[in-house]
Amino acid sequence: MPSNARARLRAPAAGRRNLLRGLAASPLLAAPMGRQALAQPFPSRPVTLIVPFPPGGATDSLFRALAQVASKDLGQPIQVVNRPGASGTMSPAMMAKTDKADGYTLAVLPASLYRLPHLQASNWDPTRDFSYVIGLTAYTYGVSVRADARWKTLAEVFSEARAKPGQISYGTTGTGTSGHIAAERMAKAANVKLNFVPFKGAAEWSAALLGGHIDLAVDPGWGALAQAGRIRVLATATPERVLPSVPTLRELGHDVVTVSMLGIGGPAGMDPAVVKTLHDAFLKAAKDDAFQRILRSENMVTIHLNPAAFTRYAIDKYESDRLAVKELGLLLK
CATH class of the missing domain: 3.40.190.10 (Periplasmic binding protein-like II)
Incomplete structure (x- = not known):
């Protein structure tokens, strides 16, 4: 092909490139792209914390106190909503399956979460479907x-x-x-x-x-x-006495010890930076007297599991509960 013909074929392509460069530089397109490039710091709007039990109980009071204090550190409200069901597992499981992993929807994670899949068919897996943010305390049974x-x-x-x-x-x-x-x-x-x-x-x-x-x-x-x-x-059902006058089951000859962790998590795949921001805010809030006062009133202990440790706890608990369910022959229809 003659060189002048090849030049004519290249010219339209070059012209299109110049046109695209010109459009990209225009104020009409550059402004939206600029806004997208400037990511908003987390959190830039209210956070929802799901408590999977009815209002009025110790868990509800505990996490409402925690949310109120953590809101101040985050600079955004933490809205607590009660969504009970399926022994505290329904709403965390639903969150894991339906909510975005952006840190704006979290749930209190009870220990029953690691056990229910061994009792009945479930469409969620606690070892894969959650981002574990922080472990905070354990129930005293x-x-x-x-x-x-x-x-x-x-x-x-x-x-x-x-x-x-x-x-x-x-x-x-x-x-x-x-x-x-x-x-x-x-x-x-x-x-x-x-x-x-x-x-x-x-x-x-x-x-x-x-x-x-x-x-x-x-x-x-x-x-x-x-x-x-x-x-x-x-x-x-504690390893040691929590009240001087009340024996443990183990002391009475029944080898039953229950450590039932309570923590906070979100859907799987959360940004580690967002997890850290939430972890740090909740850890700081857990030291506040409003939270500690409720712990003391319920004879509960302060525990701190960071995201990695909380994840390991969930995996270990999932396996130990599988063995407990098998030992007792429990099954839900």
Whole structure:
């Protein structure tokens, strides 16, 4: 092909390139591109924190206090919403599957999250579907009765339970929760049969216990009621005593210890920088007296797991709960 023909073929392409360069430099297009390039710092709008239990319980009060303090450090409100269901697993699982991993939607992650997939078919996996931000505390599980109950010791409860199999009832926050597992392990160790009654949260089982509708509660959230003299704690499922006058289940000859971590997480794939910002704000807020005061009232401990440690805890807990479910033969339909 003659050189002048090749030049004519190249000319239109060169002209198009010049046109595109000119358009890109025009104010009409350059302004939007410039705004996109300047990423907004996180957070630039309110953050939602889902509490997967009803309002009014210890968990709700605890994380509302935490959110209020952390909001000041983040410079944006943290809006707490209650979405109970499926023993505290429904709303975190839904968040993991449907919300963006941008840090603006988070959830309180209870320990039942690592157990439910072993009890029933689930479309989520706690080892893959969450970004673990921070572990903050652990529930203190106790075996409680009403203050005027006829039993003064756990041995008296078990003695009657052996004489009346299935007639002594206990309540806890949902099927497959740490309280349910602890109670069933306790009953198995004591060779008794108890009647399990599930509730949505501590506010519900405490009302049922105080109203005489159930005999026992095996759950956290008993601290304020015990301090007010409305219930009596017969034993705790802690490694060591949390109250000088209350023995642990292990001391009573039942090798049941329950450490049920509470923390905060979001959907999988969150930006590590966003995770760090949230982690640091929540860690600082956890040292505030408003948060610590509620921990003390519920005999709960301060724990700090950073994102890596919290992730490892979730993986280990998922496996240990698989073994516990298999040991007890539990299964949900």
